[in-house]
Amino acid sequence: MNLRDEVERRLPNWRSWYPSLFDAAVDLGLLRARPCDPSTLLIANRHAGIRHKAEQAHREKWGGNEDTEEERLLAVQRQLRAARNTRRKRKVT
Numbered sequence: 001m002n003l004r005d006e007v008e009r010r011l012p013n014w015r016s017w018y019p020s021l022f023d024a025a026v027d028l029g030l031l032r033a034r035p036c037d038p039s040t041l042l043i044a045n046r047h048a049g050i051r052h053k054a055e056q057a058h059r060e061k062w063g064g065n066e067d068t069e070e071e072r073l074l075a076v077q078r079q080l081r082a083a084r085n086t087r088r089k090r091k092v093t
Contacts, residue, residue: 006030 007014007024018024025031039045 003030 001009003025004021007021007028007030010028010030011017011024014021014024018027022031
């Protein structure tokens, strides 16, 4: 049974009281809000697993190794330097 059918079954004249099916379903308790971790709302976080699988499939097909630990550390150091330089420029301005 879909949402519209359930609302119709519980409240046959819902259209005369509610502007939308959604509002009627909420009042009837058919739809409830569920709290979630804010980090799950970011698309980047939701798609991280998919992106990782795609990268892995690319590596398997076309070769190439994952970055070594040393390369990752160098990349982080570059990012930190760039962030520091950006902050310094903002203070001067």
